[in-house]
Amino acid sequence: MAVLHPESASDIAATIKHIWLMGPRSQLTVAARGHGHSLQGQAQAHGGVVINMESLKVPQMQVHVGNSPYVDVSGGELWINILHQTLKYGLAPRSWTDYLHLTVGGTLSNAGVSGQAFRHGPQISNVQQLEIVTGTGDMVNCSKEQNEELFHSVLGGLGQFGIITRARILLEPAPDMVKWIRVLYSDFTAFTRDQEKLISEENSFDYIEGFVIINRTGLLNNWRSSFKPQDPVLASQFNSDGKTLYCLELAKYFTSEEINVVNQVGQKKLCCYSRGRHFLLSGISSLCSPIFQWN
Ligand SMILES: Cc1cc2nc3c(=O)[nH]c(=O)nc-3n(C[C@H](O)[C@H](O)[C@H](O)COP(=O)(O)OP(=O)(O)OC[C@H]3O[C@@H](n4cnc5c(N)ncnc54)[C@H](O)[C@@H]3O)c2cc1C
Numbered sequence: 001m002a003v004l005h006p007e008s009a010s011d012i013a014a015t016i017k018h019i020w021l022m023g024p025r026s027q028l029t030v031a032a033r034g035h036g037h038s039l040q041g042q043a044q045a046h047g048g049v050v051i052n053m054e055s056l057k058v059p060q061m062q063v064h065v066g067n068s069p070y071v072d073v074s075g076g077e078l079w080i081n082i083l084h085q086t087l088k089y090g091l092a093p094r095s096w097t098d099y100l101h102l103t104v105g106g107t108l109s110n111a112g113v114s115g116q117a118f119r120h121g122p123q124i125s126n127v128q129q130l131e132i133v134t135g136t137g138d139m140v141n142c143s144k145e146q147n148e149e150l151f152h153s154v155l156g157g158l159g160q161f162g163i164i165t166r167a168r169i170l171l172e173p174a175p176d177m178v179k180w181i182r183v184l185y186s187d188f189t190a191f192t193r194d195q196e197k198l199i200s201e202e203n204s205f206d207y208i209e210g211f212v213i214i215n216r217t218g219l220l221n222n223w224r225s226s227f228k229p230q231d232p233v234l235a236s237q238f239n240s241d242g243k244t245l246y247c248l249e250l251a252k253y254f255t256s257e258e259i260n261v262v263n264q265v266g267q268k269k270l271c272c273y274s275r276g277r278h279f280l281l282s283g284i285s286s287l288c289s290p291i292f293q294w295n
Helices: 009-021 079-087 104-108 148-154 188-200 232-236 256-276
Strands: 002-004 030-033 049-052 062-064 070-074 091-093 127-133 139-143 163-173 177-185 207-213 245-254
Touching (some): 002 009, 009 163, 070 079, 104 163, 177 188, 245 256
Antiparallel strands (some): 062 070, 070 163, 177 245, 207 245
């Protein structure tokens, strides 16, 4: 029925209070909309009011450096903007999603999972404080220490326990450089066994994520963003006859002085796996070289 473009958290509070005061007989519903990327219309309210969170530009992003760095952001902020802003201070959030054109409120209402979750937990485990507009239209601060029940309900709460208008996100020093590796498997058991081993090891990688590739259109098409246009020979070697593949995506963070060490350690760790666990793809011989993609 209507879209609210809030300029402040008070605009949201006033709208929700109004709907609350209409009483239980009112059929009017309300939903926050982040970047609208959820798949089943969760950011819509049929015949109701949609709150366009991306209009909310306050508070302005504020990075706090120091021993426990953090950034205060609006619930409608995109993670990509947070990355750009925090990098100016040599910092970055500790936990991510793969895709960054999602809002803080949108992913904190779910979980926010990516390759750093094995180390830091999902994004909802890396939030210190929230400002919430509750279902009665009240503005409330919450954290583990203050209004704890609301804090834990809203995080991962699918937008059902209140609207996140501000969040305090924990940061860590951003790496200078990243070694990025993708390793392919045809065998599911070997893939999960290696993944579990890597995530349980101290000092392995800084980012570990596994995924399935339904390889109908060829790896080159699936991974078109992974290949440089000037590298057609490497790309054309990936041919798996349409079989389903499994992929471990790994990254090691390092400083520019550590580049040689990282190359050696990465190779050694991966080679050790390939010997013990049939790492090289069986039945997909044309994939065997190169099986590691170093970028
Ligand atoms: C290409 C792509 C890649 C993705 N990759 C990942 C990934 O790697 N890891 C991962 O975990 N997820 C991933 N997702 C899923 C994504 O995290 C969710 O779809 C997320 O909800 C989208 O955020 P959004 O800002 O678009 O939220 P919306 O779709 O707009 O909203 C999602 C839900 O949150 C509620 N909501 C939105 N803002 C607020 C707020 N401020 N306060 C309270 N509730 C709110 C909405 O009402 C709705 O219920 C991906 C999605 C896409 C499209």
